[in-house]
Amino acid sequence: MTTLSADKRRDIILGDINEIPMIAAEIIYEGAAVGIIKASGHAWPLAFPNKFAGFAEQKVDNSLGAAAAKNIRVISSGVAKLSISGAVITDVGLPVYATDDDTFVFLPTGGIFIGMTRRFVSSGIMEVEFDAIGMENPWEGRLAETLAGATKTLAITDSGKVICCTITTVITIPATATKLDVVLLNCGPYGTVQISADPNAADKIQGPDIAGSDNTDYYNTLATAQRGDFIHLINGDANGGIVAEQRGVWRTA
Amino acid sequence: MATLSADKRRDIVLGQVNEFPIIITEIIYEGAAVGTVKASGHAQPLTSSDKFVGFAEQKCDNSTGAAAAKNVRVVTKGTAKLSVSGAVITDVGQPVYATDDDTFVFLPTGGVFIGFVKRFVSSGIVEVQFDSINYKNPWAGRLAETLSAGTLTLDIQDSGKVICCTADAVVTTAVYTVISDVVVLNCGAYGIVGINIDPFSGELVQGPDLAGTTDKDLINTKTTANRGDYVRLKGGSAEGAVAVELKGIWATEA
Numbered sequence: 001m002t003t004l005s006a007d008k009r010r011d012i013i014l015g016d017i018n019e020i021p022m023i024a025a026e027i028i029y030e031g032a033a034v035g036i037i038k039a040s041g042h043a044w045p046l047a048f049p050n051k052f053a054g055f056a057e058q059k060v061d062n063s064l065g066a067a068a069a070k071n072i073r074v075i076s077s078g079v080a081k082l083s084i085s086g087a088v089i090t091d092v093g094l095p096v097y098a099t100d101d102d103t104f105v106f107l108p109t110g111g112i113f114i115g116m117t118r119r120f121v122s123s124g125i126m127e128v129e130f131d132a133i134g135m136e137n138p139w140e141g142r143l144a145e146t147l148a149g150a151t152k153t154l155a156i157t158d159s160g161k162v163i164c165c166t167i168t169t170v171i172t173i174p175a176t177a178t179k180l181d182v183v184l185l186n187c188g189p190y191g192t193v194q195i196s197a198d199p200n201a202a203d204k205i206q207g208p209d210i211a212g213s214d215n216t217d218y219y220n221t222l223a224t225a226q227r228g229d230f231i232h233l234i235n236g237d238a239n240g241g242i243v244a245e246q247r248g249v250w251r252t253a
Numbered sequence: 254m255a256t257l258s259a260d261k262r263r264d265i266v267l268g269q270v271n272e273f274p275i276i277i278t279e280i281i282y283e284g285a286a287v288g289t290v291k292a293s294g295h296a297q298p299l300t301s302s303d304k305f306v307g308f309a310e311q312k313c314d315n316s317t318g319a320a321a322a323k324n325v326r327v328v329t330k331g332t333a334k335l336s337v338s339g340a341v342i343t344d345v346g347q348p349v350y351a352t353d354d355d356t357f358v359f360l361p362t363g364g365v366f367i368g369f370v371k372r373f374v375s376s377g378i379v380e381v382q383f384d385s386i387n388y389k390n391p392w393a394g395r396l397a398e399t400l401s402a403g404t405l406t407l408d409i410q411d412s413g414k415v416i417c418c419t420a421d422a423v424v425t426t427a428v429y430t431v432i433s434d435v436v437v438l439n440c441g442a443y444g445i446v447g448i449n450i451d452p453f454s455g456e457l458v459q460g461p462d463l464a465g466t467t468d469k470d471l472i473n474t475k476t477t478a479n480r481g482d483y484v485r486l487k488g489g490s491a492e493g494a495v496a497v498e499l500k501g502i503w504a505t506e507a
Contacts, residue, residue, distance in 0.1 A: 003298055003353045007312050008284035011334040013380055018372050020345070038479050039443060041342030041373060051346050076371065076382075133346065133369045133382040136391070141485065141498030143461035156490060160461035160497045179490035181497040236489055 021068035045101035113137030207243025274321030298354035366390030447475030456493030
């Protein structure tokens with residue numbers, strides 16, 4: 001370690017612009033969400049599972065060039081008006097994901113985190129605040145899975161997941177011997193999706209000031225349920241599942 | 254509570270500059286990473302126990318002054334070009350730590366969180382985006398420990414740690430009755446460090462869509478492993494450890 005014993009002029013770079021070398025034989029169009037390929041550190045039109053780097057400021061045509069022959073210039077932080085499938089006025093403050101360079105959704109399943117909604121513009125259109133370097137996906141580290149049916153019984157291999165519910169759903173918690181750690185996430189707009197966590201027979205669900213009741217569901221009340229409501233459920237206590245975190249209005253039935 | 258019944262003019266402070274009173278008999282040089290001493294709230298050249306507050310905009314010589322006799326002026330938010338040991342082009346997005354006012358590393362062990370890599374400049378040189386108020390160390394709250402040997406057998410006292418692997422490592426889980434919660438973190442550049450999570454004898458490692466196999470490792474595939482890949486393991490399940498968070502490509506040993 002060498003602490004300073006004299007002034008050291010740091011290059012402090014202003015603004016929200018970044019530049020990244022591009023992959024070979026590719027075009028990135030103006031406005032594209034740009035991704036960085038983990039193996040090479042080079043940029044291209046965003047695809048799963050890249051890291052989001054920002055939005056392309058202008059078209060760069062490297063269709064005839066080698067890797068890193070050109071740089072793409074991106075805006076790495078700011079606010080962008082984007083089309084987001086299903087966006088409504090109650091969706092301010094929610095994370096937004098991209099599934100390619102021009103498709104933006106609320107579902108984390110198979111998407112790359114972009115930023116957070118800041119303002120509702122009109123149905124399906126929102127302003128999204130992004131900071132490709134500093135913002136973190138709220139579900140980082142968890143495997144996102146969209147629940148296809150109205151019921152699901154959890155297993156140990158659901159540990160580490162965030163289960164994304166787009167329709168009203170009853171999720172059955174296994175017996176206490178299964179020590180799972182899972183997040184149940186409401187992915188429906190305000191007042192449209194109810195999640196019920198159904199404990200195993202003779203078990204209950206406890207949590208912060210929640211005594212629970214045997215064989216009784218813990219549910220995200222439909223009338224006030226909101227996209228982004230969730231419970232982080234840890235199973236294994238002798239009495240049943242424990243709610244370690246929650247957002248939104250949840251009640252024991 | 255007294256809610257407003259009239260307009261109240263708020264002083265909204267613009268810009269990315271901050272000022273802190275400096276400790277007694279100290280010089281903070283221009284460009285220094287500046288820390289605040291927790292006990293006093295005064296600023297000094299950053300040390301491993303401080304909170305990072307920004308980079309000094311100009312030299313502040315308080316070598317003959319009392320505590321708080323002068324203020325140091327810092328840039329709290331922006332992007333700085335820094336020397337970060339071992340930085341390569343695949344490190345964009347990685348958290349960066351300082352071990353003093355002019356030494357920057359990727360290892361969280363003994364370091365103070367500064368910001369995230371924004372742009373690769375050249376080998377060992379990157380632009381780092383920092384925001385000393387808003388950005389959060391991804392491993393805040395955990396004790397960082399560098400794995401100095403190639404093997405480690407976890408025990409209950411590893412709970413709450415982030416184990417930082419800088420070389421190929423085999424980490425053996427504790428018996429399932431140990432209710433631990435530990436993160437094993439890949440700290441090698443892309444494709445350099447492989448991590449094997451070796452279950453306790455007769456157990457397996459399960460996780461999201463990972464059924465696991467008795468006595469088979471959970472592996473962070475070396476060829477695609479990246480700095481920042483990690484697994485968060487919890488004990489307590491009768492079959493063995495459970496991966497409750499994963500980043501990067503992990504697979505059960507064939």
